[in-house]
Amino acid sequence: MRSVPPASHGAQAVGPCSAPRSSPARSLSPSPPPDGRASEWSALLEQVRACDDYVALRTLARRSDELVRAAGAPPGSVARRVALLVGGEARFLEAPLRVALRAAGIEPQLYRAPFGPLAAELLDPDSGLAAFRPDLCVVLPTLASIGAWPDPGDTPEGAAAAAEQACRDLLEPAAAFRARAGCDVVLGTIPPPSVRPLGNLGAKRAGDPVRFVQRLNLELGDRAPEGVHLVDVAALAAARGTRDWVDLKYWYHAKQPVRFEHVPALVREVSAVAGACFGRARKALVLDLDGTLWGGLVGEDGPGGLRLGEGTPDGEAFKAFQQYVRALRERGVVLAACSKNDPEVARRAFAEHPEMVLGLDDFASFRAGWENKSEVIAAIAAELDLGLDALVFLDDSPLEREEVRSLLPQVAVPELPPDAADYPRALERGRYFEAVSLSDEDRRRTETYRARHAARELEASAGDVASFLRDLRMRGRFRPFAPVDLERVVQLTNKTNQFNLTTRRTTRAEVEARAADPRWFTRTLRLADRLTDHGLVVVVQGLVEGDVLTLDGWLMSCRVLRRGVEAFVLNEVVRDARSLGVRELRATWEATKRNGMVADLGPRLGMQVVAEGPGRAEWSLDLDTFESLETPIEREPGA
């Protein structure tokens, strides 16, 4: 049996991270309207995302450069140093990549490596690349980057050894650079050659150049280490036509790595992966129901009258789309429903239609009603504790799309074609949900969101907060960074905005280095209660110098706010710090647009204010006199 969805009508059930509960709908409605600059940026970047024409993209790139000079970077973007290495002339990709990164939420400072061997640039500690100190290094090899090819008559073993060698020649310099520079690498696979001396016989000859490059790409996927992410250029080239990927004439003439016509798609692909590296990918998919998940109107046709599943061609298409959406959910995309329908009627479609693939419990938020969709979507974002820029909204109605686009420009609203058979591709085209890794937390996300909702309902009924929290029977495990935690630690440092004292983002390499460095105090908290396992929700990092521990950062996932976790964490920090001989704890709050909720964290927990200025506060705690704070969380021994 499917569990009952949260009873929700319109803008109710505001999340704990958002505005006060008294006037939820008002405080979340999409006013104030975006200012002129913001809407100019949003219109321009929307054109960039939709642009498939090289000349048009180049014009947009120039206009966006001008806008940066005149008005600054797009609002909400993050500034990052990005290096570009190409197995050809990188200048052909530089300006398009810059504007595509902008459209993916990254304001790049770009370094373009001179044309030359990729390995030399990556390995040379005195290269321009090393001096640039990038946050991310994009490496796009070409056929020219492959040093040794097998002989067409090679044995399978010989060809396999050659592919492994070619794979190592690419991965080892990338991994070495990552280890030295502490920055992640995005590495392209290589489109195979467009000619084939063996003809179709090549398909069964291990030494065939096409097969060799295919094998090399598979090896890259199998062997790419932590922090080296792939962008599947070969798959893109195959989809667009490998034979015409490169115009050899212009390769010979100017080392043009790819035809102009493919450049927009290529830089969009690279930017999507880069965005995922910096936590810019979207997290939730908000779905209309009638006409989007099934054919027909449930309010008029009834659950039995819907076109869904075997029997009608478009019914099959809708079913396939639901299967696609379900696969998204299983990989960690949060689903929400937003439908203009009677709530009971909308639910009945899920309960009664025999071929419904999605269940009500696949949705972390289910809202049917008659309010404007822009208002409902704002409320969904609040309920899920997600920014509007984490949402994608899918609706078959052009009118609804337009309303949401104009009132909530941060929400991605892809065009939906008239045919449900084309829905999966239309959604995929925007590359909204790119990920560089999948953690267990990702896969469990919908479950976690639903449990939070249940907890909130419990809170509403439990009367006083203290007994509610006791009733949750929370258990916390506080321990140093362990290898299994690192992926989630990096993820949290890059995406947590609200409960975050310093908002210092970290790379995997930095986190690894700190975990191994005895001077660094690194801790995580895993929290579970009787409703759910919240997973890793707190990261604390700091430097121990003498008898002082100075926190470099303290952040907490929004999903466990208002549960007394802060007090528990402070108790644990003090306990562990004392065992290291620490007598004073120092912490700093550095203001961002979104971390106001922790501006007074120190004093709230009994720390002394040492310094206070606009946008900054410093606190200190004397461990000799500190007495443990009350907390409803039970301590589990660290592993």
Add this chain to the structure above:
Amino acid sequence: MTTDADTELWARLGAVFEDVFEQEVELSRETTAADVEGWDSVRNVELLVALEREFGVRFTTGDIATLSDVGGLVDAIRARAG
């Protein structure tokens, strides 16, 4: 002494240059890359591809290797257009 076909060719050429360089470019047979701001190797390939599209021709690798001024371009377009 120019023919109508010449006039038309130079007009279309001018339009392509304007598209590629995003400004009007004064052209003669003697114009070279040094005379036009922004005419670097990337722009050069953009220009050649745009000319191929506009005139429905395919330059050869050999054509490109020997091009040195706009006059050479015009000759190559005429030769490849047959």
